[in-house]
Amino acid sequence: MDQATGMRHGSIELRLVRSRDARALQHELLANRSWLQPWEATVPYGAVSFDMRLSIRRLLQQYRDGGGYPFVMEYEGEVAGQLNVWGVARGSLCSATIGYWVSERFAGKGITPTAVALATDACFTEYGLHRMEICIRPENAASLRVVQKLGFRYEGLRRRYIHIDGDWRDHYAFALTREDVPQGVLARWLNGQVPPDAATVPPSDRLAL
Numbered sequence: 001m002d003q004a005t006g007m008r009h010g011s012i013e014l015r016l017v018r019s020r021d022a023r024a025l026q027h028e029l030l031a032n033r034s035w036l037q038p039w040e041a042t043v044p045y046g047a048v049s050f051d052m053r054l055s056i057r058r059l060l061q062q063y064r065d066g067g068g069y070p071f072v073m074e075y076e077g078e079v080a081g082q083l084n085v086w087g088v089a090r091g092s093l094c095s096a097t098i099g100y101w102v103s104e105r106f107a108g109k110g111i112t113p114t115a116v117a118l119a120t121d122a123c124f125t126e127y128g129l130h131r132m133e134i135c136i137r138p139e140n141a142a143s144l145r146v147v148q149k150l151g152f153r154y155e156g157l158r159r160r161y162i163h164i165d166g167d168w169r170d171h172y173a174f175a176l177t178r179e180d181v182p183q184g185v186l187a188r189w190l191n192g193q194v195p196p197d198a199a200t201v202p203p204s205d206r207l208a209l
């Protein structure tokens with residue numbers, strides 16, 4: 001990735017977060033409380049910080065340490081949200097996990113699936129990763145659409161897996177490996193070659209919501 005320009009498809013750009021994004025991101029986070037809160041990572045002991053300056057500093061330190069790729073998603077030049085590749089494990093795993101959010105006014109424009117495809121393709125072809133995972137609460141229909149569109153494979157139910165919105169929440173895990181997408185995630189989607197049932201949750205794992 002060219003760090004100055006990032007990656008682009010149409011009106012959607014994915015680039016590394018910068019210190020000077022703090023103000024815009026903080027504004028979006030605070031203006032979208034009810035939209036984001038049900039899906040936001042929290043910590044079991046202590047409060048979540050909205051200090052974006054500090055948060056970006058930590059993300060960039062993790063990036064320099066090789067632990068993650070912290071991106072911002074832009075739509076027509078405006079900051080729309082964040083996409084974080086986190087939990088990078090090297091060695092015999094070469095895997096990572098993606099998390100994301102967009103502000104409500106940017107929802108439904110295909111920004112997130114496009115950005116997830118760009119990030120996963122970069123991770124597989126440029127950053128030496130082999131497996132990308134996305135974990136989603138069963139209640140999060142919009143996020144489940146993202147993995148359905150891109151054909152991430154359903155891999156299982158993880159009970160009380162991530163601390164979200166103040167408690168340990170069950171999650172569905174989805175993943176792709178490099179062999180699943182020889183032509184790339186974005187190209188496979190744009191060419192209409194996504195296997196339709198890859199992300200389908202089997203009846204035995206469907207939770208009563």
Ligand SMILES: CC(C)(COP(=O)(O)OP(=O)(O)OC[C@H]1O[C@@H](n2cnc3c(N)ncnc32)[C@H](O)[C@@H]1OP(=O)(O)O)[C@@H](O)C(=O)NCCC(=O)NCCS
Pocket residue numbers: 035036039100101102103104106107108109110111112113135136137140141142143145146
């Ligand atoms: C989940 C999320 C990132 C999806 O991003 P996006 O860029 O809107 O993705 P898409 O444009 O592909 O839309 C996905 C689905 O969202 C739903 N959606 C679309 N517009 C919407 C709106 N204005 N409000 C609510 N949901 C909407 C639709 O079901 C859509 O699927 P469709 O395209 O088949 O109709 C976004 O909804 C979000 O940020 N939600 C809050 C934070 C969150 O849930 N993060 C993910 C945690 S795993």
